[in-house]
Amino acid sequence: MSSPSSADGGRLGVALLGSTGSIGRQAVEVLERHADRFRVVALATGSNGAELEAQARRLHPAVAALADGDAPLDLPAGTTRAGGADALEAMATRDDVDLVVVGTAGVVSLRPVLAALRAGKVVATANKETLVAGGHLVMAEAGARAAERAIVHAGDPLASPLAWLRPIDSEHSAIWQCLVGEPRGAIARLVLTASGGPFLDATPDELAGVTPARALQHPTWTMGAKITIDSATLANKGLEVIEAHWLYDVGYDAIDVVVHPQSVVHSAVLFVDGSLKAQLGTPDMRLPIQYALTHPERLPSPATPPDLVAAGRLDFRAPDESRFPALRIARQAGRTGSRASAALIAADEVAVARFLDGTLDFPGISRLLEVAVTRFGEGADQAPDVDSLVALDREVRAAFATGPIGRPA
Numbered sequence: 001m002s003s004p005s006s007a008d009g010g011r012l013g014v015a016l017l018g019s020t021g022s023i024g025r026q027a028v029e030v031l032e033r034h035a036d037r038f039r040v041v042a043l044a045t046g047s048n049g050a051e052l053e054a055q056a057r058r059l060h061p062a063v064a065a066l067a068d069g070d071a072p073l074d075l076p077a078g079t080t081r082a083g084g085a086d087a088l089e090a091m092a093t094r095d096d097v098d099l100v101v102v103g104t105a106g107v108v109s110l111r112p113v114l115a116a117l118r119a120g121k122v123v124a125t126a127n128k129e130t131l132v133a134g135g136h137l138v139m140a141e142a143g144a145r146a147a148e149r150a151i152v153h154a155g156d157p158l159a160s161p162l163a164w165l166r167p168i169d170s171e172h173s174a175i176w177q178c179l180v181g182e183p184r185g186a187i188a189r190l191v192l193t194a195s196g197g198p199f200l201d202a203t204p205d206e207l208a209g210v211t212p213a214r215a216l217q218h219p220t221w222t223m224g225a226k227i228t229i230d231s232a233t234l235a236n237k238g239l240e241v242i243e244a245h246w247l248y249d250v251g252y253d254a255i256d257v258v259v260h261p262q263s264v265v266h267s268a269v270l271f272v273d274g275s276l277k278a279q280l281g282t283p284d285m286r287l288p289i290q291y292a293l294t295h296p297e298r299l300p301s302p303a304t305p306p307d308l309v310a311a312g313r314l315d316f317r318a319p320d321e322s323r324f325p326a327l328r329i330a331r332q333a334g335r336t337g338s339r340a341s342a343a344l345i346a347a348d349e350v351a352v353a354r355f356l357d358g359t360l361d362f363p364g365i366s367r368l369l370e371v372a373v374t375r376f377g378e379g380a381d382q383a384p385d386v387d388s389l390v391a392l393d394r395e396v397r398a399a400f401a402t403g404p405i406g407r408p409a
Contacts, residue, residue, distance in 0.1 A: 011035075013096045014293075015042035015121075017088055017112060018103030020051040022224040023126045023168065023285065027101050028055060030290045034299060038099075042091040044082075046104070049073050063091060092116040099293065101168075102127045105226060106349065107342070107393045110134045110386055117141035117164060124292035126168035128239050132334075133342035133393070135246030136383045138165060157296050162247065166292040171240050172247060173288035174266035174279035179248070180296070182271070189270040190244050191278075193260040194319060195220050197232035200261060204323060210362035212355060220263035221283045229352045233365050234319060238330020239348070242341050245334055252335050257327060259317045264306055280306050326366045333373045337382025340373050342389050346396035347372030359402070368405045372396055 014031060018024045024045070031038045044065040045052045049072070056064050056079050065082040066073050073081055082091060092100045092112040100116040102109050102125035109127040114134075116123050118141060125131075130138055142165035150159035157163055167173055171192050179187070198217050199207060215232045216225060223231070230236035237257050244255050268278035281287050284303040291298070321328040333340040351368040354360035360368065376396050384392065 011037055011039040012098040013041040013094070014038050015044075015091045015094065015097045015100045015116075016040060016103065017044045017092070017100065017109065018046075018105070018127075019043045019055055020045040020048040021103050021105075022222075022227075023103035023289070024101075025051075026286050027103060027289050027293075028059070029302070030286055030293060032058070033302065034290075034294070038293065041094060041096050042082075044088055044091055044104075047071075062096065063094075065091060086111075088112040089115040092121060093119040097121055099124065101125075101289075101293070102130065103168075105129070107133055107346070107390055110137070110389065113138055113165075114141055114386065117145060120145065122158075122164055122166065124166040124168055124289075128169075128243065129342075129345055131243040131246045132239050132345045133338060133389050134386070135242070135341075136338050137386065139246050139249075141165075163295065165247070166295060167243070167247060168285075168288050168292050169240065169243070170281075170283075170285065170288045171267040172243060173291055174281075175244065175248065175269055177279045177291065178267070178269040178277040182269070182277075184249070186271045186273075187248070187250060187269060188254070188272045190248060190250055190255045191268040191270060191276075192237060192240055192244060192255065192257050193263075193265050193267050193316075194234060194237040194257055195231060195263045196259040196261050196319075197234070199232055200259065202323070204363075207323065207362055212358070215355070215362065219261070223285075225356060226349070226352050229355060229365070230348065233326045233362070234324040235326035235330060235348055235365065235369065237319070238327040238334075239345060241327075241331050242334035252331060257319050259319050260315065262311060262314055264308075264311055264314055280308075282306050324366075326369055329366060329369050329373060333377055336373075336377055338389075339379055339382045339384055339392065340377030342384065342392050343372050343376040343396050344369055346393040347376075347400060350397050350400045354400075360405075364405065368400055371405050372400060375399070 040059040040061050042063045043061045046067040056075050063080045063082045065087045069083045089112045093115050099122045107129045113130050142161035145164045146161045149156045216228050218228050241255050263283045265278045270276050282304045287303040290301050333344040347369050351365040
């Protein structure tokens with residue numbers, strides 16, 4: 001990891017990719033709260049130019065980028081507008097950047113994440129494509145950086161892949177926190193918790209009639225539309241199973257999913273001695289964002305601590321994969337390999353978008369995922385390079401953007 005500039009008071013330079021989305025906005029809040037430790041050097045977003053302008057006026061970054069290069073952008077003095085196909089990679093590898101926070105969606109984030117790791121930058125990511133499609137590439141780079149630090153000093157906090165590729169998802173942050181100080185060989189199982197979404201007890205007939213408005217009413221979390229729908233189908237949990245496999249180097253047979261409607265237990269680890277260690281917290285993404293930024297330190301957070309007395313009870317149940325088949329489909333894609341999981345996550349983007357615009361029913365999301373994995377996920381090359389992953393992503397999106405989705409072979 002590059003050293004923070006002494007001229008800037010020793011603050012870490014941060015590049016925030018996806019700054020105007022749900023994760024990005026909450027990351028800005030955390031960064032502002034700890035302005036004595038962090039300086040935002042670069043901001044990037046897709047299309048929300050007005051919010052990007054407002055953030056630039058508050059944070060005064062050196063550079064800002066809007067994916068729509070032709071859209072006007074009124075930036076404050078001292079902030080340069082970046083552009084071009086490699087803008088995200090250039091921002092992530094700047095000399096004055098120490099930490100890259102990835103709140104963007106899509107496989108577009110894979111190149112800047114790999115470039116940042118190769119340049120010796122720590123990456124904190126909420127981007128699922130980074131691991132679901134490119135876990136074999138990303139964790140290899142994180143492992144290489146960790147090995148370099150271990151050669152110098154085995155006790156270095158950065159002598160671990162998870163210190164370089166830091167998860168922001170609440171479930172993966174929970175597992176990460178549970179594993180601090182624990183030997184790799186002590187892990188028996190990982191336990192990912194799922195809220196179950198708004199349709200936990202819905203019948204198949206009720207699921208067939210689900211509207212986007214109802215699906216967006218998550219009972220415990222406030223999130224963006226895409227992840228909220230993924231929570232309702234349990235596709236999100238299937239993607240997290242794949243992420244867990246790569247992050248923690250644990251086989252799929254040792255990764256469980258448990259439905260926990262209260263969303264207080266964010267995930268847990270079962271150890272070989274029978275001990276179960278869990279991380280609890282209120283449903284507030286600012287907590288895992290902050291932990292990814294400040295690890296291994298813990299600092300005061302704006303998140304409200306959990307109140308177990310007020311919670312009253314914590315319920316757990318097994319997921320029903322017959323009513324929510326996306327979890328089964330995702331787990332099988334992960335077992336098949338990275339080509340299959342890349343097809344899965346590209347198809348999920350399309351399926352959720354079609355559900356939200358009314359061209360696909362709620363059960364159709366899972367049907368589309370299964371067809372996509374069957375049609376595009378099989379083959380010998382289950383560890384594709386970046387160019388192949390990007391091409392596959394485009395091919396899957398084009399195949400299912402409109403029209404009937406067919407059935408798996």
